[in-house]
Amino acid sequence: MAFAAGILVCQLGVALPSPLEMGSALGVGLLLGALVWGLSARGVVRGLLLAIAGAAIGWSYAGWRAELRLADALPGELEGRDVQVTGVIASLPQDFERGLRFVFEVEESSAPVPRRISLAWYKGYRDDELHSLPEIHAGERWQLTVRLKRPHGNVNPHGFDYEGWLLQQGIRATGSVRPAESNRRVAAFVPGLMNGVERLREGIRARFRAALPDAPYAGVLVALAVGDQRAIPAELWKVFATTGISHLVAISGLHVTMVAALFAAGVGAIWRRAPALALRWPAQQAAVTAGFFAALGYCLLAGWGVPAQRTLYMLGCVALAIGLRRETAPGRVLAVALGVVLVIDPWAVLAAGFWLSFGAVALLFLVSSGRLGQDGRILGALRAQWAITLGLLPALLLLFQQFSVVSPLANAIAIPLVSFVVTPLALAYAVFPLQMFADLAHGAFALTMLPVRWLAELPWAAWQQAAPPPVLAVLAVLGCLWALLPRGTPARWVGLVPLVPLLLWSPARPVPGEARVAVLDVGQGLAVHVQTAGHDLIFDTGPAFSADANSGERILLPYLRAIGVRRLDTLVVTHQDNDHAGGAEAVLTGLPVGEVRSSLPPNHPARVIAGPRDVPCAAGQGWDWDGVRFTLLHPAEASDAVPKKTNDIACVLRVEAGGRTLLLTSDIEAVSEAALIARDADALASDVVVVPHHGSRTSSTAAFVAATRPRWAIFPVGYLNRFRHPNGEVWTRWAASGAGMLRTDAGGAILFTLGEAEPQPLGARALAPRYWHGR
Structure with a gap:
């Protein structure tokens, strides 16, 4: 410990x-x-x-x-430069909307690059550029021309730390394969244990896809067999999270234990019936050894996740103790597993699965030991489920800001079916490719999902709240442990008391007359949150990354839920460009929204979803919230006509609080800037300006910069974006005005308070630094 x-x-x-x-x-x-x-x-x-x-x-x-x-880092001078590398496809190639993604282990290169890199091979950025890609498979050796960059991710409050995840995976650069005649396959397969494992995993995945091409739960069976969870649709993940059964579609300790137990039982039964074998080696030792190696094979096949590792090391400890004829204390077994995991992977402590996995097993040990009598199977199962539900509640709120209320019932239904019917059938099909096994496994899981989906649709199925302070979570954990101690422990009910402040905690909001602003880091796009004492507004929603991934789902909704926002009063979608409207549909379906103000065309999905809540943007519109004034300055008038350049009708919003002003300019260009100056140049004077069009050369004219006279200029840009924003001349122009210069790719989300005091914007990277940021 x-x-x-x-x-x-x-x-x-x-x-x-x-x-x-x-x-x-x-x-x-x-x-x-x-x-x-x-x-x-x-x-x-x-x-x-x-x-x-x-x-x-x-x-x-x-x-x-x-x-x-x-x-093992990429030199800064090699970022954005073409480099020729030769190496091995070291992971399952993953399909995405416009190409393939895979891990590449470099053997030779024309310049010093990290040994392990993540590559995307695109079919083309635009529809008119689309072309086919060659087939690639795990274990192949390729010569490729690549363009790399150092590990970099979006950094937002309570957001996913992509850079930390890359460090844990040992991936020290990311990039793309460049179109080049020199790209070629050098060898069809490179011998090696892990190359063979990855090729086997790929073959099993392909077999499932061929056997169940249109089946809705085929991705779940692939996840259970080989640990590849990316084929599971986002809609299913929501159902799993709401009902608390996400652990069942990962390769959990329960699955590994089940495989080990089946092999141990089979080998033990054979061993006992063969006197020659039993006399040479005790059947019990032979059985646990066989179970350990079966678990090892399953863990390798399943992608070597922390829960699987933890279970394997615990089984190994038990097998070793039985082999040496030693006693096995549960706490020591868990401690050995903990030590081995951290020696092999000291970054495991950064993963939510690490805490949930070891926490769940520790809770099971807690409630199953130190009691005088033995529970029956049903009572024991109920006690175990109660312990895990209660004991992991603080961790779930701290890590995910939600827990499932229906989890005990959903797990009571799903655990037996998934662990003892679906998973064995999926593994049977992986080993013996009979269509019957695939159909039975899919049918069993479809049957499981009937009651699970019904539970997920209940309005009270999940409890959601803001991320609590770690101190409250730690106190609640200690209280839950006390409440789970054996009968006879004095005042066990007192342990539930710390849960009350944990469940009722809500973060402080701005005082009347002030606004809290977050210019979120969404890459090459824009999303701004403005919060007053009693209202919330989102200005643009960032880009859609692919058909099933967007910044609304991945960045905005987790951020808003973590800070306690359960409803948006206004959503402003300035225009239809993907980098501003890509997450709008996810936000509209993920949270209640009072009204939508936009310059979107009439048939845009966001306007269709908004329905009567939609109000076209027009200069002169305004409202007051809690002593904060909001005024739309552009476009001049509302219209459903779509111009040649949608940037010309992008909404511009002015926010004033305590005499301080914020100007949100979206993607306006020189023509719109001139129109704004002509209508009312004085209205443009601001303390903070979110720079037009990410600092492109077609915007930020000298006249506009002079009219705004900002104390701070914020550039929402993506790291090494292909548009090369911000333009060098534009950056110099804003810097010459005397404004403080901030950019989201360097600082992460930019946070500040707008009120009587002068705003002091700070980047999320500076507020929560980590040693791996920028390295």
Whole structure:
């Protein structure tokens, strides 16, 4: 536990320890460990010394591993340059709307690049550029011309840390395959254990796709067999999250244990009936060894996730103890699994699955030990489900801002069917490709989903709230552990008391007369949240990344839910360009929205969804919320006519609070800027300006910059975007005005308060720095 705590402290650090600090901590840890080894006394002193030693060793070990991984970096001067590489396709190739994505292990290159990179091979960026791609398969060796960039992701409050995830995966650069005649397959297969495993996984996935081409749950069977969850539609993930059964479609410990138990039982039965075998090696030891190796094979086939690893290491510990004829204490088994996982992967502590996986097993040990009597199967199952539901509730609220109210019932239905019917049938089809197995597995899961979907549609199926402070979550965890102790523990009900502030907690909102503003980091696009004392507005919704992924679903909705926004009063969609309207449909279907103001064409899906709530933007429209004034300055008049350039009718919004002004300009260009100056140049004067059209050369004229006279200029741009925004001359023009310069690709989401005091915008990267950011 102390070793894990030391690793966690290092991973949450702003900077890595220096070599001197790491060496000193390691020396202290080893010295204390040696002292404890020779210390005859036991008790508090010994435990304290062990804790300090473990934490010091964990802290230094995590720092050392991080330095090694970060050293494998792409030189900054190679970003955006074409490089020729030769290497192996090291993962399952993943289809997406306009191409393929895969992990590539570099063997040779024309310039120094990281060993492990993530590549996308596009069919074309525009419809008129689409072309076919060659077939690629895991384990092949290719020579490719690639264009790379250092790990970079969007950084928003409560958002997914893509850079941290890449670091955990060992991926130290991302990029794309360039169209080049030199791109060619060098070898059809490169021998190697993991290459063989990935090729096998790909073959099984292809087999499922061929057997169930149009089946709605084929992706679930693929996930259960080979751990590839990307084929599961987003709509299904919502159902799983609402009902609390997401763990069942991942390769969970339950599945690994089930496979191990089946193999152990089979080998044990055969061994006992063969006297020659039983006399040479006890049947029990042979059975657990067979179960361990079966679990190892399944874990490799399933993608080697943390829950699967944890279960494998626990099974290995049990198998070793039985082989050595030693007692196995549950706590020690779990501790060994924890240590092995963190030694192999010290970044595992950054994954939500790590906490939920080890937490669930620890809770099961807690409620199944230290009791005088043995529960029956039904009572034991109910006790276990109650323990996991209650004990993981604080973690679920902290990590995901929701928990499933119907989870106990949904799991009672789904666990037996998925674990003991669907998964064995899916694995049977993976080993013996008989169509019968695939059809039976799909039919069984379809039957499972009938009651699960009904539960998901209940209006109270899931509890959602703002992300609570970690202190409240820790207190609630301690309370839940107390409440789950055996009968006879005094005042167990007191443990439920800390849940009350956790469930009722809500973040503070701005005071009347002030507005809190977040210019979100959505890549090459725009999305701004303006919050007053009692109202919320979203100005644009960022881009759609593909047919089934957009910034509304991936960035805006998680952010709004995490800060406690359950309803939007106004959604402004300035015009129909993808980088501004791509997430509008997701926002409209994901949250209640009072009204929609836009310059979208009449047939746009967002206007169709909005229906009577839709109000076309027009200059002069305005409203007051809690002492904050909102005024639309552009376009001059509302119209359903679609101009040649939709940027010309983009909505422009002015927000004034406490005498300070924010100007949201969307994608207006020089023509619209001139029109705004002609109508009312004084209305453009602002303390903060979100720069027009991401700083393109067609906007931000000298006259417009002079009219706005901002204290701060914010550029919403994507990292190394293909439009090369912001334009160098435009950047210089704004800088010459004396404005402070901020950009979302460098700083993440830009956050500030608009009120009587001068606004002081800060980037999310500066507010929550991590040692891997920018590296």
